[in-house]
Amino acid sequence: MADFDHFPVFFGYKEFITVYKKALFLASNFVYMIQYEALYNITYGLYIVTSGCKDKPAGFIANAAFQVTSEPPQFAVCCNKNNYSASIIRQSGMFGLSVLHKDASAELIGTFGYKSGKDINKFDQVAVKYTNSGLPLVIQDTLVVLEFKLVQEIDAGTHYIFIGELIATDIIDATAEPLTYAYYRKIKKGKAPKNAPTYIDESRLINTLTQNTPEQNNAHQYKCEVCGYLYTEDYAGAFDALGPNWVCPVCGVTKNEFIKI
Numbered sequence: 036m037a038d039f040d041h042f043p044v045f046f047g048y049k050e051f052i053t054v055y056k057k058a059l060f061l062a063s064n065f066v067y068m069i070q071y072e073a074l075y076n077i078t079y080g081l082y083i084v085t086s087g088c089k090d091k092p093a094g095f096i097a098n099a100a101f102q103v104t105s106e107p108p109q110f111a112v113c114c115n116k117n118n119y120s121a122s123i124i125r126q127s128g129m130f131g132l133s134v135l136h137k138d139a140s141a142e143l144i145g146t147f148g149y150k151s152g153k154d155i156n157k158f159d160q161v162a163v164k165y166t167n168s169g170l171p172l173v174i175q176d177t178l179v180v181l182e183f184k185l186v187q188e189i190d191a192g193t194h195y196i197f198i199g200e201l202i203a204t205d206i207i208d209a210t211a212e213p214l215t216y217a218y219y220r221k222i223k224k225g226k227a228p229k230n231a232p233t234y235i236d237e238s239r240l241i242n243t244l245t246q247n248t249p250e251q252n253n254a255h256q257y258k259c260e261v262c263g264y265l266y267t268e269d270y271a272g273a274f275d276a277l278g279p280n281w282v283c284p285v286c287g288v289t290k291n292e293f294i295k296i
């Protein structure tokens with residue numbers, strides 16, 4: 036039978052408190068290991084990535100696009116596997132990049148960032164030019180367009196990282212300023228949908244976002260059911276007074292897509 040009276044006591048009250056405190060520290064570190072707010076400080080631009088041809092065009096809004104090497108000039112774009120554009124880029128082996136300017140319209144961003152080429156032809160209503168190889172490039176609200184040959188594809192789980200070698204460029208409007216993701220979020224009050232690599236579920240934010248919080252009075256808020264944009268009467272005037280031509284400043288849908296919350 037075990038002799039517990041003579042069993043050495045290594046684990047007294049003091050030790051217990053030390054271990055308990057360490058565990059608490061580790062647990063709190065674990066909880067706060069990723070502060071999602073921190074990710075809003077990463078800088079990006081905003082682009083339309085296009086692919087395909089006149090009869091089968093594809094395109095989506097991307098902020099995850101950047102240059103990876105200079106010799107040769109290669110760029111990477113991060114494309115959700117569920118995007119219609121992903122399959123077209125893989126099939127055609129080419130893609131383009133339109134660098135959007137600061138005043139890019141909500142309708143353009145709404146069409147290319149919140150709708151899918153599976154359901155609509157996004158190129159019907161926008162200014163497009165075709166390269167010698169037939170690649171469509173959006174030139175509306177655009178500073179420059181770049182054309183790439185797909186040279187590598189990396190499987191990154193939910194997304195592909197497409198790497199393209201730059202083969203041609205065209206300057207559309209050298210005077211305009213490029214649109215940054217920070218400007219889109221802070222000034223245009225834009226958001227990113229689930230397919231964007233930078234999407235953050237707001238429940239993960241430790242400090243609740245304050246940008247659209249209504250004052251503590253009778254102001255009402257209306258939520259866009261397509262992109263989640265919040266219209267706050269306090270800042271912007273009565274929702275009912277908005278004319279029939281008013282559209283969501285983020286995704287471009289009409290008032291009918293809003294619900295009162």
Ligand SMILES: Cc1cc2nc3c(=O)[nH]c(=O)nc-3n(C[C@H](O)[C@H](O)[C@H](O)COP(=O)(O)O)c2cc1C
Binds near residue numbers: 117225227
């Ligand atoms: C601001 C913003 C940034 C986005 N960034 C990306 C991105 O970098 N990669 C991506 O795959 N989707 C991104 N998206 C989402 C796609 O644009 C969106 O899912 C689009 O509807 C896909 O279109 P498609 O199905 O026609 O290809 C972004 C959307 C917005 C509004």
